[in-house]
Amino acid sequence: MARQERAIKTRKVILEAAGAVFDEHGYTATTIAMVLERAEVTKGALYFHFPSKESLAQAVLDEQIPRGAVPPQPCKLQELVDITFVFGQRLLNNSLLKGSVRLAVDQCAPPGVDHSGPYRQWADHLVLVLEQAAAQGELLPTVEPRQTVELLVGAFAGIQLMSRALTDRADLAERISVLWGHILPSVAVPGLLTGIDRSPDRGVRVLAGIEETDADEAELDLSRR
Amino acid sequence: MARQERAIKTRKVILEAAGAVFDEHGYTATTIAMVLERAEVTKGALYFHFPSKESLAQAVLDEQIPRGAVPPQPCKLQELVDITFVFGQRLLNNSLLKGSVRLAVDQCAPPGVDHSGPYRQWADHLVLVLEQAAAQGELLPTVEPRQTVELLVGAFAGIQLMSRALTDRADLAERISVLWGHILPSVAVPGLLTGIDRSPDRGVRVLAGIEETDADEAELDLSRR
Numbered sequence: 001m002a003r004q005e006r007a008i009k010t011r012k013v014i015l016e017a018a019g020a021v022f023d024e025h026g027y028t029a030t031t032i033a034m035v036l037e038r039a040e041v042t043k044g045a046l047y048f049h050f051p052s053k054e055s056l057a058q059a060v061l062d063e064q065i066p067r068g069a070v071p072p073q074p075c076k077l078q079e080l081v082d083i084t085f086v087f088g089q090r091l092l093n094n095s096l097l098k099g100s101v102r103l104a105v106d107q108c109a110p111p112g113v114d115h116s117g118p119y120r121q122w123a124d125h126l127v128l129v130l131e132q133a134a135a136q137g138e139l140l141p142t143v144e145p146r147q148t149v150e151l152l153v154g155a156f157a158g159i160q161l162m163s164r165a166l167t168d169r170a171d172l173a174e175r176i177s178v179l180w181g182h183i184l185p186s187v188a189v190p191g192l193l194t195g196i197d198r199s200p201d202r203g204v205r206v207l208a209g210i211e212e213t214d215a216d217e218a219e220l221d222l223s224r225r
Numbered sequence: 226m227a228r229q230e231r232a233i234k235t236r237k238v239i240l241e242a243a244g245a246v247f248d249e250h251g252y253t254a255t256t257i258a259m260v261l262e263r264a265e266v267t268k269g270a271l272y273f274h275f276p277s278k279e280s281l282a283q284a285v286l287d288e289q290i291p292r293g294a295v296p297p298q299p300c301k302l303q304e305l306v307d308i309t310f311v312f313g314q315r316l317l318n319n320s321l322l323k324g325s326v327r328l329a330v331d332q333c334a335p336p337g338v339d340h341s342g343p344y345r346q347w348a349d350h351l352v353l354v355l356e357q358a359a360a361q362g363e364l365l366p367t368v369e370p371r372q373t374v375e376l377l378v379g380a381f382a383g384i385q386l387m388s389r390a391l392t393d394r395a396d397l398a399e400r401i402s403v404l405w406g407h408i409l410p411s412v413a414v415p416g417l418l419t420g421i422d423r424s425p426d427r428g429v430r431v432l433a434g435i436e437e438t439d440a441d442e443a444e445l446d447l448s449r450r
Contacts, residue, residue, distance in 0.1 A: 026332060028253060105386060106331050107251060116390035147403050150387070154400060155376075158383020161330060162375070165341035175379060178372050182411045 011049045014039045015063060018056045019096030022103055027057060027113070054112040060100045064118045065125050067097060070206055071213075076133035077188055078196050080126060081180055084156055085203030086210070088172045091160060105161060122153045143187050155179060173200040236274045239264045240288060243281045244321030251331055252282060252338070279337040285325045289343045290350050292322060295431055296438075301358035302413055303421050305351060306405055309381055310428030311435070313397045316385060330386060347378045368412055380404060398425040 017039035021030050032053055036046055050056040070086050073079040090097050104118040123146070130145040139145075159179060163172040180198040188196065242264035246255050257278055261271055275281040295311050298304040315322050329343040348371070355370040364370075384404060388397040405423040413421065 026253070028251070102332055104390070107327055119387045119390055148407065151380075151384070151400070151403050151407055154384035154387035155380035155404070156383065157386055158381060159376070159379035161382055161386075162344045162379035165329070165344055175376070178376050179380070182373065182376055183407050186407045186410045 007049075010041055010045050014041060014046055014049055014056075015059060016096045018050075019060050019063070019094075019099030022057065022060060022099035023095055026106055027053075027103060032056075057103055057113045058117075060096065061103050061113070061115060061117050062121075063096055064100050064104075065121045067094070068122075068125070069210075071209060075138065075192065075196065076129050076136060077138050077184070077192060080129050080133065080152075081184075081196060081198055082202065082206050083126065083129070084152070084176050084180075085173065085198075086206050087156075087203075088160065088169075088176050089203030089207050091172065092169055101157075101160065105157065119153055119157070123149050126152065138189060138192055139187060140189060148183075148187055152179075152183070155183075173203055176200070176203075232274075235266055235270050239266060239271055239274055239281075240284060241321045243275075244285050244288070244319075244324030247282065247285060247324035248320055248327050252278075252328060257281075282328055282338045283342075285321065286328050286338070286340060286342050287346070288321055289325050289329075290346050292319070293347075293350070294435075296434060300363065300417065300421065301354050301361060302363050302409070302417060305354050305358065305377075306421060306423055307427065307431050308351065308354070309377070309401050309405075310398065310423075311431050312381075312428075313385065313394075313401050314428030314432050316397065317394055326382075326385065330382065344378055344382070348374050351377065363414060363417055364412060365414060373408075373412060377404075377408070380408075398428055401425070401428075 014035065018030075018035045021034045021038055025034070030053065032043075032046065035056065036043060039046070050059060064087075067090065068083055068087050070079060070082040073082065087097075091101065100118065103113070104115050106115075126149040127145050130139070130143075130149055133139055134143065134145060156176070156179070159175045160169065160172055163169045163175050177198050177200045180196075184193060184196060184198070239260065243255075243260045246259045246263055250259070255278065257268075257271065260281065261268060264271070275284060289312075292315065293308055293312050295304060295307040298307065312322075316326065325343065328338070329340050331340075351374040352370050355364070355368075355374055358364055359368065359370060381401070381404070384400045385394065385397055388394045388400050402423050402425045405421075409418060409421060409423070
C-alpha cells in the first residue's frame with residue numbers, strides 16, 4: 001500500500017473506533033486511551049490525524065453526510081425518501097454513525113465541538129435534492145424546500161431517538177415510513193404519491209443494491225493491482 | 226402551612242433545582258450536593274423525598290405530562306396543537322422541563338432510570354386527545370391515532386433538539402408551526418384545516434390565558450384562608 005493510502009486507512013480505522021466508543025460511553029466519559037485500545041493503532045498515529053478529543057469528535061460528527069449517499073433516482077422525492085431509509089438502516093449496525101448521532105444529540109460536548117453541524121449539513125445537503133424535485137415539477141406549489149428539509153432533519157433526529165429508547169431502533173424503518181406517510185401528501189403533487197416507495201423495507205433493498213456495487217468496485221480495484 | 230402542604234412544597238423546590246442542575250450538567254456530572262446547594266434544603270429533606278440520584282432523575286422525567294396541561298378546546302385537534310405549542314413555550318424558561326427533556330434525550334442515564342418513559346407517557350396521553358378528535362369526526366378515515374401521536378412525539382423531540390442546537394430554541398415555535406403545516410393535511414378533515422390556529426405565537430397566547438387562570442385560583446385560594 002502506498003503511504004497516503006495507508007494514512008487514509010488508518011484515519012478510517014481510528015474514526016470507526018472513536019465512533020464506537022463515543023456511542024457506548026458518550027463524549028465526557030470517552031478517553032483517547034479507550035479509542036487507542038479499540039483502534040489498535042499507535043498513539044503517534046492517532047495524534048497525527050487528531051490532535052485532541054475535540055477534533056476526533058468533530059471528525060466523527062462530520063462523517064454523517066459522506067456516509068448518507070444513495071443511488072440517484074429519476075424521481076428526486078424518491079431519492080430523498082431513500083436517503084432517510086438508508087441512513088436509518090445504517091444506524092442499526094454502523095458504530096461510527098451511531099456515535100456521530102449520539103454526539104449530535106447529547107448535550108455533553110464542550111463548546112469547542114460544533115454539535116449543530118450535522119443538522120445544518122443535512123439540511124444543506126437535502127435542500128439540493130428537494131430543489132431538484134421542485135425543478136422537475138414534483139412538488140406542490142406551496143412547498144418551501146428549506147422549511148420542509150429542516151422539518152425532515154429535525155423530525156428524523158427525534159424519531160430515531162424515540163425508536164432507540166423504545167426498541168433499540170428495531171422499529172425505526174416502520175417509523176420512517178409513517179413519517180413519510182404523513183408528510184408526502186403535503187409535499188408531492190398528487191400524481192406522484194402512489195409511485196413513491198416508502199415501505200419499511202425500502203432501506204434494506206436500496207442498501208443491498210449499493211453494497212453489490214461496492215463489491216463490484218472493490219473487485220475491479222483488486223484486479224487492477 | 227400544614228405539614229403535608231410543606232412537604233409538597235419542599236418536593237417541588239427539590240424537583241425544580243434538580244431539573245436545573247440536570248439541564249446544565251447532564252445526568253453523569255450531576256451530584257446530590259449540587260442539587261442540595263441549588264434547592265437550599267437539608268440533606269434529610271432531600272433524602273426523605275428522593276433516596277437516590279436515580280429516583281430524582283426518574284421524578285424529573287415523570288414531570289413532563291403533568292406540566293403539559295392546556296385548556297380544553299371544542300376542537301380536539303386544536304387542543305393537540307396547543308399542547309405542542311405550550312410545551313415548546315414552557316421549554317424556553319422552565320428549568321425543570323429542560324432538565325427532564327435533556328434526561329430523556331441524553332444516553333447517559335444508567336439502566337435504573339427509564340428514559341423511554343416520557344415518550345410512552347406522551348404518546349399514551351396524546352392518543353386520548355386524538356381519539357376524542359376521531360370520535361368528533363375531525364380526522365380523515367385513514368388516520369391511525371396511535372401511529373400519528375407516536376410520530377408527533379418523536380418529531381417534536383427532534384425538532385426541539387435541532388432548535389436548541391441551532392438557536393437555543395429561539396425558533397422552536399416557528400418549527401412547531403411548520404410541523405403542523407405539513408402534518409395537519411394528512412390528519413384533519415379538509416373543512417377543519419383553515420380553522421385550526423397553528424401560528425407561531427399560539428403558545429404565548431394560550432399560556433397567557435392559563436397564567437391568568439392560575440393567578441385567579443391562587444387569589445381565591447388565599448381569600449379562603
